Amino acid sequence: MFAKSTWIKLPRNVLVGHGVLDDAGTAVAELSLAGTPLLVTSPTPNELAGDRLRAQFDGVETVTVDSASFGAVAEIVEAAEAAGATFLVALGGGKPIDLAKMAADELGVGFVSVPTAASHDGIVSGRSSIPEGDTRHSVAADPPLAVIADTEIMANAPWELTTAGCADIISNYTAVKDWRLARRLKNVEYSEYAGALSEMTAEMLVDNADSIKQGLEESAWIVSKALVSSGVAMSIAGSSRPASGAEHLFSHQLDRIAESPGLHGHQVGVGSILTEFLHTGENGQWRAIRDALTAIGAPTTAAELGIDDETVIEALTTAHTIRDRYTILGDGVNEDAAIEVASFTGVI
Ligand SMILES: NC(=O)C1=CN([C@@H]2O[C@H](COP(=O)(O)OP(=O)(O)OC[C@H]3O[C@@H](n4cnc5c(N)ncnc54)[C@H](OP(=O)(O)O)[C@@H]3O)[C@@H](O)[C@H]2O)C=CC1
Numbered sequence: 008m009f010a011k012s013t014w015i016k017l018p019r020n021v022l023v024g025h026g027v028l029d030d031a032g033t034a035v036a037e038l039s040l041a042g043t044p045l046l047v048t049s050p051t052p053n054e055l056a057g058d059r060l061r062a063q064f065d066g067v068e069t070v071t072v073d074s075a076s077f078g079a080v081a082e083i084v085e086a087a088e089a090a091g092a093t094f095l096v097a098l099g100g101g102k103p104i105d106l107a108k109m110a111a112d113e114l115g116v117g118f119v120s121v122p123t124a125a126s127h128d129g130i131v132s133g134r135s136s137i138p139e140g141d142t143r144h145s146v147a148a149d150p151p152l153a154v155i156a157d158t159e160i161m162a163n164a165p166w167e168l169t170t171a172g173c174a175d176i177i178s179n180y181t182a183v184k185d186w187r188l189a190r191r192l193k194n195v196e197y198s199e200y201a202g203a204l205s206e207m208t209a210e211m212l213v214d215n216a217d218s219i220k221q222g223l224e225e226s227a228w229i230v231s232k233a234l235v236s237s238g239v240a241m242s243i244a245g246s247s248r249p250a251s252g253a254e255h256l257f258s259h260q261l262d263r264i265a266e267s268p269g270l271h272g273h274q275v276g277v278g279s280i281l282t283e284f285l286h287t288g289e290n291g292q293w294r295a296i297r298d299a300l301t302a303i304g305a306p307t308t309a310a311e312l313g314i315d316d317e318t319v320i321e322a323l324t325t326a327h328t329i330r331d332r333y334t335i336l337g338d339g340v341n342e343d344a345a346i347e348v349a350s351f352t353g354v355i
């Protein structure tokens with residue numbers, strides 16, 4: 008008997024466009040959720056859009072978080088219980104969205120994602136990433152019930168957040184290569200649909216690189232749609248594999264060891280240059296990845312990330328140890344090889 012089964016969880020309503028923030032109430036009403044939400048946000052997004060959102064939900068209370076931590080998740084859970092909230096609405100960048108995602112999971116309620124920055128695909132995915140000490144916990148949770156991405160607000164967010172979101176999508180190329188490699192060498196479960204969707208998402212973003220420019224609202228639209236698409240690929244796969252390979256291990260390791268880590272998307276972009284070189288060699292596609300990052304204005308070197316060369320080499324040689332996820336890093340890249348890769352590609 009055929010015994011495989013799949014449970015794919017996806018957002019039901021996805022709104023992307025100019026001014027869609029004002030449709031949040033309608034989009035949520037359409038989900039037929041009973042009761043009142045708790046609004047989870049952080050200071051800047053609250054100031055930018057909190058009142059417009061509150062005006063659409065009767066009796067909504069607000070909790071404002073300053074930093075990502077398990078303590079902040081507990082605070083949200085407590086506030087939701089005290090307010091008798093039956094679902095959460097997360098307004099902001101990845102920080103309040105990830106915290107609300109994890110709190111919603113703990114409370115056993117749904118949440119709605121209202122991103123104000125297109126900084127990475129966590130704003131639509133079913134994964135939450137919370138730092139604790141020098142480690143970062145990547146935890147599975149349910150994806151948002153709805154995503155309301157107002158491009159007017161996102162286009163006015165700091166530009167580097169948008170270029171980070173683009174680089175997170177460009178990194179899908181190497182993530183899928185790692186996933187296929189793991190299927191071939193370790194018999195890891197692979198989804199053709201999720202792999203193809205993830206690659207196509209990166210392809211479409213790169214094809215539209217000319218329209219990704221600071222001050223152009225269309226940029227926020229292109230990137231938001233790509234982030235949604237990448238989130239869907241992860242939901243189909245039931246893991247972050249389609250969007251997270253060795254380049255993500257490299258970035259997670261930088262988050263642990265760098266004195267002042269860069270933005271997630273920027274780090275995975277530079278990681279992709281390195282791991283593409285490991286996959287396809289000196290005449291392979293690493294230049295195409297680098298050029299795509301350059302075209303949208305994302306960093307391509309350690310210096311542009313603001314991280315010293317030694318730390319980049321340490322991250323590349325130790326990244327394979329931080330997670331049980333087989334990638335092109337295999338059982339480790341030695342220091343000489345890491346220096347060779349990083350020098351040849353101009354990363355250091
Ligand atoms: N789930 C996942 O797969 C992933 C999750 N993450 C998590 O996401 C977080 C990082 O995401 P990121 O979006 O960069 O973080 P933040 O939510 O901290 O946002 C970055 C900064 O931009 C500000 N901001 C947000 N929107 C606007 C806007 N429209 N205009 C002006 N300023 C704005 C924020 O203000 P303020 O300081 O007031 O909040 C903050 O200072 C981390 O907590 C990380 O762990 C990262 C990668 C992947």
Ligand SMILES: O=C(CO)COP(=O)(O)O
Pocket residue numbers: 127128129134136145175247250251255
């Ligand atoms: O950042 C992600 C995908 O872009 C999530 O991946 P992780 O599972 O590595 O946290």
Ligand SMILES: [Zn+2]
Pocket residue numbers: 127128175250251255271275
């Ligand atoms: Zn990512």
